[in-house]
Amino acid sequence: MSGGGPLPSWNDGQARQSVIDFVSRVTKAGSPGFVPPAERIAVFDNDGTLWAEKPMYFQLLFALDRVQALAPEHPEWKTTEPFASLLEGDVEGALAGGKKAILEIVMATHAGITTEEFEKIVKEWISTAKHPTTRRRYTEMVYQPMLEVLAYLRANGFKTYIVSGGGIEFMRPWVEGVYGIPPEQVIGSSIKVEFEMREGTPVLVRQPELDFFDDKEGKPIAIHQRIGRRPIAAFGNSDGDLQMLQWTTAGSGARFALYVHHTDEEREWAYDRDSSVGRFDKGLDEARAKGFTVVDMKRDWKVVYPREQGER
């Protein structure tokens, strides 16, 4: 047990210490590593870094639930793939169609409605739906040690951003309450929206067309376009975050990069180089070569999910 101090759900060790050392270094006025508060930007991947991502991205589980909910309005789905398989409960069969199938499922369930209608649907789902194997609510599958990192950084003058491959509008309705990250600090993938006047009132209507895919090279690009400052700290868990970590650490002065390595098949999941969701292969090699912090979830975290604390 660590006696008080920041990051109480972290075991003493190199990973915890590296976070604390970095924060001390950039916040100590007059020190050579000092960074003014306005430049203390920290970026976090979401899936696999702030919350779990197995057996598949939670947004995809949301989409699958939406297919069931919308099926009565779409009789044609009974005979059209990938929907037909989904409605028969054969998720694997449906997803065998690869990216094309996933894109069809996402567009059918995420577009064609206004931004306000979509927000309402996400809020309803996130407050009621349960994970297929843990039976927890999805917001109870966030990582307690990472919540502590977010709070610790903000207490030290950092502005914390999400930079996720997931949809911006899928995250915004709940991340402020769960992570303390306001909507304007959520960066992610998006579909196009169109401005429309309906009986004199402007609405934004979600279109079934990808606008931006915030993964790999897309992450530093989105960070640049949206924040316009290079972050000084970046947190990820997969190869999709590598370019974000490279971009962050290539700046001058004190920089910090951390990878969460999923090593705990008892409390969560264990996966890395061979996983299709959250593959961590090139990233793991580069982390070792460049000295990024690599969190061994099993060894470094006292708890994984928040509720476990109460359960003790």
Added chain:
Amino acid sequence: MSGGGPLPSWNDGQARQSVIDFVSRVTKAGSPGFVPPAERIAVFDNDGTLWAEKPMYFQLLFALDRVQALAPEHPEWKTTEPFASLLEGDVEGALAGGKKAILEIVMATHAGITTEEFEKIVKEWISTAKHPTTRRRYTEMVYQPMLEVLAYLRANGFKTYIVSGGGIEFMRPWVEGVYGIPPEQVIGSSIKVEFEMREGTPVLVRQPELDFFDDKEGKPIAIHQRIGRRPIAAFGNSDGDLQMLQWTTAGSGARFALYVHHTDEEREWAYDRDSSVGRFDKGLDEARAKGFTVVDMKRDWKVVYPREQGER
């Protein structure tokens, strides 16, 4: 003369009072119009709202200067329009090619370099270039009364954003110093950038391809995607801002919309319905119909540019 109080460069009158009344209404704890600080989002157009835009958008004047600077590297421009006309000093002839010509000039002068190189070029230009008729630096052609509105809103807990048709990366290098608006609160048009590794170091390279045009319908779309909250106050000067003002005022609770009407041909310029730059026609009609505040620059502003104060 108004005796002290906020907005000292504004003459007493309906326009000044409408700003003060709105701010009082949303900041008074316990009042029905109260808005929590996190939701106090105010959006400002830039060209013609925060700084001047005649005889043409200043970013276009930047592009024309860049054509002259880059001409030695482009011998082919001597015989290629619109560059040939520009190099002979015939701006009007060059721009006769319309949007296509402008796009060619912009792409030739804004792309093909890294984001860091472009930032350096903008910084150099903005600190040295002078306006063709006033001979002022461009940053001395910002509107003092609007600087006071920005400061007044921020002093009352507002987060102020730029939402401009101009380029994000053309604005960011100087707007923090001039308007007090940090890079992450600058929304505008953008060209695509690509992530590239150069000798092991990641760079972002600007591509000659439009990414997003932040005008008209684009403004509420960008506000939604970037901020994710509907603003409660919006400031513009042209038809290009109308959808932003409509989107802002369509929300529930206290809302504020203000149009700057260019009526002062002595101190600045006078133009509205027939102007190609900053056309204010549909917007003027809607402002009157909906009761938006319309600033009569000649009547409502004691000074236009900041330096006039010192000159008195």
